[in-house]
Amino acid sequence: MKDLWSISTSEIAGDKESIMRRGNVYQIANGYMGYRGTLDEYGPEEAVGITLAGIFDRVGSAWREPVNAPNGGFTRVSLDGVELSALGGKVRQHQQTLHFANALFERETVFASRAKTLTIKSSRFLSADIPNLGIIAFSLTCDKAAKVTIRTGVDCNVWDLNGPHLLQLAAEKRESVLLVQGVTNESSKHVVVAEAVELNFGAETNETQDNRNLRVINLRAEAGKTYRFIKYFAVFTDNDPVGRPLPEAAIATVQQARLLGYEVCLGKHNAEWDRKWERCDVKIEGDDEAQHALRYSIFQLLMVAPVKGSANSIPARALSGQVYKGAIFWDTEMFMLPFFLHTYPEKAVELMRYRIKTLNGARRKAKTEGPGYRGAFYAWESQETGDDACSYFNVGDPLNGRDLRTHFRDKQIHISGDVAIAMWNYFKLTGDDSLLLEGGAEVILECARFYYSYAFFKKEKGRYEILDVVGPDEYHERVNNNAFTSMVAKETFAIANAAVDHLRRNHPKALGALLTKIDIQGELRCFGEAEKLLYVPAPDAKTGVIEQFDGYFQLRDATVEELKAKMVHPNEYLGAGQGLAVPTKIIKQADVVAMLNLFKTHFSAEIKKANWEYYEPLTEHGSSLSACAYAMVAIEFGNLAFAYKYFLKTATIDLEAKYKVYVGAVFMGGSHPAANGGAWMTAVLGFGGVEADENRIAINPRLCAKWKSLQFNLAYKGDNFRIKITKTSVTITPSPANPREHTLLVAGRPAKCSPGNPVTIKYRRTR
Ligand code: BGC
Numbered sequence: 001m002k003d004l005w006s007i008s009t010s011e012i013a014g015d016k017e018s019i020m021r022r023g024n025v026y027q028i029a030n031g032y033m034g035y036r037g038t039l040d041e042y043g044p045e046e047a048v049g050i051t052l053a054g055i056f057d058r059v060g061s062a063w064r065e066p067v068n069a070p071n072g073g074f075t076r077v078s079l080d081g082v083e084l085s086a087l088g089g090k091v092r093q094h095q096q097t098l099h100f101a102n103a104l105f106e107r108e109t110v111f112a113s114r115a116k117t118l119t120i121k122s123s124r125f126l127s128a129d130i131p132n133l134g135i136i137a138f139s140l141t142c143d144k145a146a147k148v149t150i151r152t153g154v155d156c157n158v159w160d161l162n163g164p165h166l167l168q169l170a171a172e173k174r175e176s177v178l179l180v181q182g183v184t185n186e187s188s189k190h191v192v193v194a195e196a197v198e199l200n201f202g203a204e205t206n207e208t209q210d211n212r213n214l215r216v217i218n219l220r221a222e223a224g225k226t227y228r229f230i231k232y233f234a235v236f237t238d239n240d241p242v243g244r245p246l247p248e249a250a251i252a253t254v255q256q257a258r259l260l261g262y263e264v265c266l267g268k269h270n271a272e273w274d275r276k277w278e279r280c281d282v283k284i285e286g287d288d289e290a291q292h293a294l295r296y297s298i299f300q301l302l303m304v305a306p307v308k309g310s311a312n313s314i315p316a317r318a319l320s321g322q323v324y325k326g327a328i329f330w331d332t333e334m335f336m337l338p339f340f341l342h343t344y345p346e347k348a349v350e351l352m353r354y355r356i357k358t359l360n361g362a363r364r365k366a367k368t369e370g371p372g373y374r375g376a377f378y379a380w381e382s383q384e385t386g387d388d389a390c391s392y393f394n395v396g397d398p399l400n401g402r403d404l405r406t407h408f409r410d411k412q413i414h415i416s417g418d419v420a421i422a423m424w425n426y427f428k429l430t431g432d433d434s435l436l437l438e439g440g441a442e443v444i445l446e447c448a449r450f451y452y453s454y455a456f457f458k459k460e461k462g463r464y465e466i467l468d469v470v471g472p473d474e475y476h477e478r479v480n481n482n483a484f485t486s487m488v489a490k491e492t493f494a495i496a497n498a499a500v501d502h503l504r505r506n507h508p509k510a511l512g513a514l515l516t517k518i519d520i521q522g523e524l525r526c527f528g529e530a531e532k533l534l535y536v537p538a539p540d541a542k543t544g545v546i547e548q549f550d551g552y553f554q555l556r557d558a559t560v561e562e563l564k565a566k567m568v569h570p571n572e573y574l575g576a577g578q579g580l581a582v583p584t585k586i587i588k589q590a591d592v593v594a595m596l597n598l599f600k601t602h603f604s605a606e607i608k609k610a611n612w613e614y615y616e617p618l619t620e621h622g623s624s625l626s627a628c629a630y631a632m633v634a635i636e637f638g639n640l641a642f643a644y645k646y647f648l649k650t651a652t653i654d655l656e657a658k659y660k661v662y663v664g665a666v667f668m669g670g671s672h673p674a675a676n677g678g679a680w681m682t683a684v685l686g687f688g689g690v691e692a693d694e695n696r697i698a699i700n701p702r703l704c705a706k707w708k709s710l711q712f713n714l715a716y717k718g719d720n721f722r723i724k725i726t727k728t729s730v731t732i733t734p735s736p737a738n739p740r741e742h743t744l745l746v747a748g749r750p751a752k753c754s755p756g757n758p759v760t761i762k763y764r765r766t767r
Contacts, residue, residue: 004292007655008097012086020047021657024320024671026096028103028124029303031310032131033069033235034319037098039107040122040138041076041085044159048074050134051319053304054312055191055237056326056383057184062162064389066315066326070166070180072195072233073136074155074212079118080147084111092117100299102266102273103128116144127265128272131307132234132253137262139228140221148221151207152231153214154180154193161322161667166191171213173206177251178213189238194250196258199229232257232265239310276302279713279720280343282683286708293651294683297676300654301339304673306350313354313382317670324668325389327381328354330415331674333422334598335625339680342692345430345715352426355419356439359446361386362416366450369410375449378415380408395576396665398569404576404664407477411470413454417488420447421598424495428694431717433502437510441499445520448496448527451489455530463535471549472594472625473587475575479549484595486536491599493531500524539603544610546592558584560620573664574620587615588622590629597629600636601691609637624653628678635686635702643686644704651679684712688725692716698745701725701763716742721753727765733758 013022019038023046026037031053038048050069058064077084086094086109093110106123119141127133142148156169166182173179178195195213202219221227234253236242242249257265280298284291304319306312313328314336332351340348355378362376365388369377379388392410393403423440427433436444455464466489471482503511515521539546547553563580574581575588590597593615596608612633621627631646653659653675661669684690688710689700697716703709709726719738724731730746736756744751747763 002288002292004288004295005101006097006099007296008095010093010095012091012094014087017661020661020669023047023049024669025654025657026098026105027303027320027671028098028105028126029319030103030126030128030131031303031305031307031312033126033134034304034321035073035105035124035126035134036321037096037105039086039096039109040073040120040136043074043155044157046087047159047321048155049159049321050235051321051326052191052235052237053306053319054310054384055184055189055239057163057165057189058186059162059165063325063391064186064383065160065162065165065322067165067184067189067191067237068158068160068163068322069191069235070158070169070182070193071155072153072193072235073124073134073231074214075122075136075138075150075152075231077118077120077140077151078149079111079113079116079142081149082113084113084118084120100295101277102270103299103303116142116146118142118146118148125266125269127257127269128276129265129268130253130257132236132240132250133257133265134233134235135257135262135265136231136233137228138231139226141226142221142223144223146221148219148227150202150217150219150229151212151214152197152217152229153178153212154195154233156180156182156211156213159321169211171208173213174247174251177254178215179247179251180213181247190246192236192246192250193233194247194254195231195233196251196254197229197231198258198261201227201229230258230262276344279715280339281712282680283709283711284683284707285710287706290648290651290683290706293648293655294679296655297651297679298339300671300673300676301336301680302344305340305344305347306354308346308350311350311353311357313351314673316674317668318673320670323670325381325383327379327383327389329381329674330418331625333418334594335628335674335681336677337422337425338685339677341425341429342684342690342714342716343712345426348426348430349435352423352435352440353438355423355443356435358382358384358386359439359443361388363446366453372453373450374453375451376416376419376443376446377413377450378419378447380412380415394666395573395663397573398571398662398665401665404573406474406576407470408474411468411478412474413451413466413469414471414485414488416447416450417485417492420444420492420495421488424499427502429692429716431694433506436499436503437507441503441511442514442518444492444496444499445514445518448492448530449520449523451492452523452526452530455489455534457533461535463533464530465535471591472589473548473591475579475581475586475588475620476549476552477575479551481535481537482549482591483537483546484591486534487595487599490531490534490536493527493534496527497524497531539607539610543614544607545614546595546607546611548587548592548615552585556584558586559617560586563620571660571662571664574622581620585618587619589626590619591615593619593633594625594629596636597632600633605637608633609639612637612639624650624659624672624675625678628675628682631678631682632686635682635689638702640687640702640704643682644706647679647682647686647704650675650682683710688712688723690714690723696743696745697721699723699725699730700747701730702765703727729760729762731758731760
C-alpha cells in the first residue's frame, strides 16, 4: 500500500534537468529558508540551494532575486582516496525519502569501490522550532576496514541564477564552530552561516580552499562499524532582529542546539509539525491518489508559510530557488491565502502584513507608473520593499534572444484589488479588525484611490470604465473593460466603502486619524459613486457568455493545438507583440472563469456553465493557476468528473514535476504554491462546498464519485471546527475551546454548534 505520508525513490536523477526537478520535489523548508532536495555531496552544479525568505540582491543589471545562503549542510566522503558522489557511477543502491509528517529528508546510498562497500545515511530537517537552524544526522559504514576522509562544513559555492550575491566572503573557525560571513552586493546586508558538529571519532583538521570552509576528518574505519555525527548549521541575516552581532547569534544557535542534541531538537521540531497537521490535514477516504497529492500540496504550503512576526509572504515559486525573482504575485492572495485563512490564520496575518509593509512601494509605483495615478498600485512582482521587480521586457524570445515588451508590470492592475479583497476577507473570516487598524484599512483605501485615478468616466454612457489593462490572461495585453479586472476594481470600491462604515461605527477616532493621515476624506464620495457606476461586462442576454474584454468575440477562432502546431520553438511565448495567441481567442489561463470563481455568489450555475463551456476549449492552461479555477467552477454546475480531473492535475503538479520550466527564454522551474493552494481550495471549498463570509459558514457538499468522505478543519472568527462530510451527512465537531455557539448552514439547513458537541446533519445530493 502506498505510504500517504511520504515520497520516496530509489533512482538517482542523473542529468541536469532531472536533478533540478528532483531538487524541487524533495525540498524542505521552514518559512525562513528552503533547502533544495539535493544530496549532501552536491554543489552548485547540481543546483544545491538554501534560499532565504525576504532578502534580495541585485548584481549589475541582472534580475534582482533572493539570496542563497552558503550551504552549511555540505558533506563529502572519500573511500581510500576516491571521492564518492551519487553521480560518480559507484552507486550500488540508493533510496531517498521525504516525510510529510515532519519535513524530514532522508537518503541512504550504498557505494561500491575497490572491493569495498560504504553506506552513507543522512537525515536532514530545518527546524520548525528555531527558524534559523538546520540539522543533519550523517553516518557511514564500510564493510571492510578502509581509509575514509570526511569533508564537512560550509560550501560557499552557491547556486545562483543571477549572482554572485555575497561578497567579501570570509571563512574562519571560532573555537569549534565554522563561520562564514558575506555581504550582499547591492545593499551590504550581512549573511552569516555557522556550523557546529557533534563528532567523536577521527582526527580533525581544517581546509578553506575552493571557496569552502571545511573540517577534514581522517579515519581508519573499522569493518562494519558505523560512524555517526550530527551537523548543526544556522543562517542569520541583517533581517533578523537579534540585537547582537550576527556571528554571535549564529554561533550561539548552533552551540545551544548541539547542547540539546539531535533527538531533543528533532522532538521539538516534530511537536511543531504535529500542531500544524492537527490543524491543517485534510483526509480523503476512498481515494489514495488524491489523498497523497493533496497532503503533499498542503505540506508544501505549511513548509513555506512565513515565520511569525516576519511580515514576509510566499513567492510564486516558494523557497524552491531564485526563480521568478523570488517575487510575490497575486498568486498569494488569490490562491494560497484561502488555505491559511480557513485553517491557519496566524500565517494569513503575516501574508497580509507583508502587503501593509510594502504599501509605500505600491504608492511609489503608482506615482512613477503614472500619468496621474494615485494611491497604491501594487507590484506585479513584489520583493521586500514592494517596488516592482517586474521589468517592461519580462520575457525573452527564444527565437532570437531579444527581450519582448510585456505589460505585466504597468497594466496588470488587478493586483491592487486582489490585495484589497484579501485584506477584507481576512477581516470577514477572522472577525478581527485589528489588522484594519494596523494599516489594512489604509491599504484598502489606497487601492480604491488607485482605481479611481485609473478609471475613465465615459460621459456619453454615464459610467466609469477601466481601460488599457492586462487581465489574468496575459496573452491579450492593453485591453479595455476586462471583466475580471473591472469586477475586482468595483469590489475594491465596495470594500473601501464598507471598511469606512465599519471604522466609523466601531473606531471613529482611528478612522478620523486615517482619513487625515492620507488626506482622503474628500474622495470617499467618489468611491461610492464609482462602486455604483463602474461598468463590468455582463453575461450576454442570449448565450450567458461574458466577453473577456471589449472586442474579444471578434478575435480569430483557433484551437490550442493549431497554435502549438505553428510554434517554431518549443519555448516560444504565445503572447506579447507578435505572439501566436495575440490575434486569436486562445487565452493563457482562466480569466472570466477565474472571475466567476472569485465572485461565485454573484452568478448563477447556468452562467457559470455557459462561460466554462465557452472558454475551456480556448484555454491553454499555460499557467499553473488555471486548472483549479476551472475545477472549482465545474463543481458549481455539477461537472464533477471534469473537476476531479483538474483537481488531480493541480494537486500533482509538484509531485510529478512535469511542468514546463521555460517561459520564452526565461527559466522558471520551481515549485507551485499557488497550485498547492488551488488543490486545497478545490477539495474543501469546491467538493466540500464550504463558503464562509462575515455572517456564517455554509456547507453544500458535492463530493466527487470516488470520495467516501472528506474531513478537514475550519478556523472561523477565532473558533475551530472539525468537519466530516460523507455522501449523505455532514458532521460538525466544534472545538471544546470555542467560547460561543455558532449556527452553520448545511445544505441550507441551520445546524446549531455548541462547543465540544458534534452535530450530524443528513443531506440529499442535489446534483
Ligand atoms: C501567470 C501569472 C502568475 C505568474 C506567477 C504567470 O505565468 O500568468 O498569473 O501570477 O505566472 O505564478
